[in-house]
Amino acid sequence: MRIALDAMGGDRAPQVVVAGAAAAAREGVEVLLVGDEAQVRAELARLGADLPVWHAPDHIRMEEAATEVRRRPQASVRVAMELLKRGEVQAVVSMGHSGATLAAALLVLGRVKGVERPALLVEFPSLRGRTFLLDGGANADCRPSFLVQFAAMGLAYAEASGALAPRVGLLSIGEEEGKGNALVQEAYPLLRAALGERFYGNVEGRDIFLGTTEVVVTDGFTGNVALKLAEGEARVLLTWIKEALTSSFRARLGALLVREALARVKARVDPAQYGAMPLLGVEGAVFIGHGSADALAVKNALLRAKAMVEAGLLARVRQRLSALHV
Amino acid sequence: MRIALDAMGGDRAPQVVVAGAAAAAREGVEVLLVGDEAQVRAELARLGADLPVWHAPDHIRMEEAATEVRRRPQASVRVAMELLKRGEVQAVVSMGHSGATLAAALLVLGRVKGVERPALLVEFPSLRGRTFLLDGGANADCRPSFLVQFAAMGLAYAEASGALAPRVGLLSIGEEEGKGNALVQEAYPLLRAALGERFYGNVEGRDIFLGTTEVVVTDGFTGNVALKLAEGEARVLLTWIKEALTSSFRARLGALLVREALARVKARVDPAQYGAMPLLGVEGAVFIGHGSADALAVKNALLRAKAMVEAGLLARVRQRLSALHV
Numbered sequence: 017m018r019i020a021l022d023a024m025g026g027d028r029a030p031q032v033v034v035a036g037a038a039a040a041a042r043e044g045v046e047v048l049l050v051g052d053e054a055q056v057r058a059e060l061a062r063l064g065a066d067l068p069v070w071h072a073p074d075h076i077r078m079e080e081a082a083t084e085v086r087r088r089p090q091a092s093v094r095v096a097m098e099l100l101k102r103g104e105v106q107a108v109v110s111m112g113h114s115g116a117t118l119a120a121a122l123l124v125l126g127r128v129k130g131v132e133r134p135a136l137l138v139e140f141p142s143l144r145g146r147t148f149l150l151d152g153g154a155n156a157d158c159r160p161s162f163l164v165q166f167a168a169m170g171l172a173y174a175e176a177s178g179a180l181a182p183r184v185g186l187l188s189i190g191e192e193e194g195k196g197n198a199l200v201q202e203a204y205p206l207l208r209a210a211l212g213e214r215f216y217g218n219v220e221g222r223d224i225f226l227g228t229t230e231v232v233v234t235d236g237f238t239g240n241v242a243l244k245l246a247e248g249e250a251r252v253l254l255t256w257i258k259e260a261l262t263s264s265f266r267a268r269l270g271a272l273l274v275r276e277a278l279a280r281v282k283a284r285v286d287p288a289q290y291g292a293m294p295l296l297g298v299e300g301a302v303f304i305g306h307g308s309a310d311a312l313a314v315k316n317a318l319l320r321a322k323a324m325v326e327a328g329l330l331a332r333v334r335q336r337l338s339a340l341h342v
Numbered sequence: 343m344r345i346a347l348d349a350m351g352g353d354r355a356p357q358v359v360v361a362g363a364a365a366a367a368r369e370g371v372e373v374l375l376v377g378d379e380a381q382v383r384a385e386l387a388r389l390g391a392d393l394p395v396w397h398a399p400d401h402i403r404m405e406e407a408a409t410e411v412r413r414r415p416q417a418s419v420r421v422a423m424e425l426l427k428r429g430e431v432q433a434v435v436s437m438g439h440s441g442a443t444l445a446a447a448l449l450v451l452g453r454v455k456g457v458e459r460p461a462l463l464v465e466f467p468s469l470r471g472r473t474f475l476l477d478g479g480a481n482a483d484c485r486p487s488f489l490v491q492f493a494a495m496g497l498a499y500a501e502a503s504g505a506l507a508p509r510v511g512l513l514s515i516g517e518e519e520g521k522g523n524a525l526v527q528e529a530y531p532l533l534r535a536a537l538g539e540r541f542y543g544n545v546e547g548r549d550i551f552l553g554t555t556e557v558v559v560t561d562g563f564t565g566n567v568a569l570k571l572a573e574g575e576a577r578v579l580l581t582w583i584k585e586a587l588t589s590s591f592r593a594r595l596g597a598l599l600v601r602e603a604l605a606r607v608k609a610r611v612d613p614a615q616y617g618a619m620p621l622l623g624v625e626g627a628v629f630i631g632h633g634s635a636d637a638l639a640v641k642n643a644l645l646r647a648k649a650m651v652e653a654g655l656l657a658r659v660r661q662r663l664s665a666l667h668v
Binding site: 141142143153156157187188189196197198200220221222223224225226234235236237238240241242243244245246247248249250251252253255256257260261263264266267269270271272273274276277278280281284285 | 467468469479482483513514515522523524526546547548549550551552560561562563564566567568569570571572573574575576577578579581582583586587589590592593595596597598599600602603604606607610611
């Protein structure tokens with residue numbers, strides 16, 4: 017089982033990306049680096065690592081339009097998708113231009129039957145483990161039917177992650193049916209009809225961290241705001257805690273003793289732990305990471321992609337979606 | 343300057359509400375308790391406090407419809423609004439049914455000229471101080487023009503709070519103009535035209551806690567999700583930190599030394615610090631709190647209402663809105 021990694025994608029590519037690939041390879045992931053061969057080999061040499069490279073002379077830069085993938089078949093992210101399409105790799109991971117990665121996946125792989133729009137799945141840490149939220153930002157404006165498809169894909173992902181009987185919450189601003197905006201009010205009965213007992217009903221913002229349901233569905237605008245708000249809040253709270261722990265001699269002394277314990281909390285909320293977001297609803301296993309990813313995030317993205325392919329993610333997504341149309 | 347407090351509003355009314363009123367009175371707030379006189383006087387006697395009471399024999403319960411205020415003129419929240427309308431008090435604070443409070447304010451006070459829909463203002467702690475976000479949940483579905491009015495009201499509130507040259511960010515999922523959902527894309531040029539340099543442009547979820555702008559505008563659905571997500575995340579992170587600090591003998595020892603420092607961080611993110619949300623865009627100073635408010639939240643809501651009336655909040659809101667129509 018081999019995973020193609022867009023070696024040119026990300027703010028600090030190829031350095032950080034190649035370093036993450038080397039770390040994942042040491043943990044048993046078979047990685048194929050896709051990008052400018054000379055640059056990638058130079059990085060590999062610097063690290064003393066030896067990984068296969070597939071040459072792609074072009075790549076889509078962060079400031080370019082996503083639609084560029086249509087007219088640039090030699091771009092690394094597009095070449096990676098072609099390798100996936102041909103079965104030469106079983107997954108694609110990109111920390112690069114997320115719009116371009118989405119566009120390349122749609123162009124080359126196409127959508128799973130029954131999916132109007134693919135969605136990004138975001139993982140939040142929660143009191144009960146993890147909450148999977150989608151859409152994390154692929155679709156700013158959604159129709160109610162999209163949310164039903166997001167729910168089916170979220171259930172498939174949760175099951176592939178080991179959840180036994182996951183349920184879906186519809187993100188809203190009140191628990192009762194009828195609360196929320198027009199989209200939520202229209203989606204509620206559709207979700208009830210499509211998912212039956214697997215639909216929990218409405219959940220609120222606080223339920224994401226409480227872990228009330230394993231899966232939460234919302235439009236990509238609200239989902240992306242939630243993702244970035246959560247990251248910002250964690251960063252700011254940890255900054256304040258760090259300040260508080262150096263605010264007096266007494267606190268500094270105590271900080272020495274609690275440092276390890278607090279580092280574990282920090283790791284729990286660190287976005288790098290999650291590596292990359294799966295793009296669900298395209299005909300292949302595709303994972304999209306932060307452009308600002310570090311080597312740990314790249315490594316974790318590759319480990320996660322491997323685990324999900326092994327858990328039969330794509331087949332589960334297809335099955336859950338086809339069950340919607342029985 | 344006198345403030346009417348709905349003594350019957352909130353999950354633990356009148357006990358907690360009267361206790362908060364007594365605490366605020368000790369700090370110089372002139373409070374008029376509006377509610378069932380016998381019940382309220384019994385609470386006052388229990389506390390050994392002596393505050394004026396305005397009898398209102400009825401009140402809207404949490405599980406009742408907001409529209410009940412129309413046909414129940416003796417309900418405490420409606421009586422409080424009538425007192426404000428007649429100038430017998432200068433502000434109303436309610437920790438009760440927020441929909442009913444909004445309905446009563448609209449019915450009795452009406453809207454400020456130029457406002458299509460009143461909005462709730464939420465205060466977030468930020469790296470730079472505070473971020474004022476609106477709408478916090480009064481309007482689940484918004485038109486672009488609403489966001490312009492929210493921006494004007496947010497600027498008025500920030501100025502009343504002492505900000506010298508506050509700016510407004512439009513909450514979106516990408517910094518560049520053109521990123522976001524349909525609402526944001528339509529609102530962007532309207533905000534630019536109406537606010538000029540006071541409009542910062544798009545901000546993202548993380549900017550709320552970073553404090554990139556003093557004011558953030560969004561629809562009431564996204565705003566309410568953001569508010570509740572932020573509360574849930576703070577609660578969960580602090581739970582994990584508490585767990586981490588009792589996870590070993592070493593950590594427990596350190597925890598004794600850092601306890602005070604961490605309590606300050608907790609206080610900074612505690613929703614009770616903020617007391618209540620101002621309802622902006624109605625013809626009077628109205629503040630709506632959490633039903634789950636404790637006495638500290640009630641006291642802080644009253645102190646905040648007093649400070650805002652003294653800062654000329656309503657006149658500032660009227661002025662900022664009329665400036666939109668020059």
